[in-house]
Amino acid sequence: MAHMDQERLAEWDLLVDDAIKEAEQRMANDGERAKKRAVQLGREQGYHRLALEIDRPKPARVAPGQLSLFPSDPTLFDAS
Numbered sequence: 001m002a003h004m005d006q007e008r009l010a011e012w013d014l015l016v017d018d019a020i021k022e023a024e025q026r027m028a029n030d031g032e033r034a035k036k037r038a039v040q041l042g043r044e045q046g047y048h049r050l051a052l053e054i055d056r057p058k059p060a061r062v063a064p065g066q067l068s069l070f071p072s073d074p075t076l077f078d079a080s
Helices: 002-055
Strands: none
16 A cells, blocks of 8 residues: 555656646746747837937027026037
């Protein structure tokens, strides 16, 4: 009787080990897919930002002699 119990326990141990290995493999695969998806989403976001930047009209320049209060166009009190 003890021999059969040991065989059943050995079978359960194998089943548990197989289940753990499968779960670890799925987790590793999910992690790899998540990394690839993150890279793809980053690329798509970069392409979108680039397209917006290319498509965006150029800001109007300040005419010579006109004062500007914005740092993107440093002409405030310029001598030119």
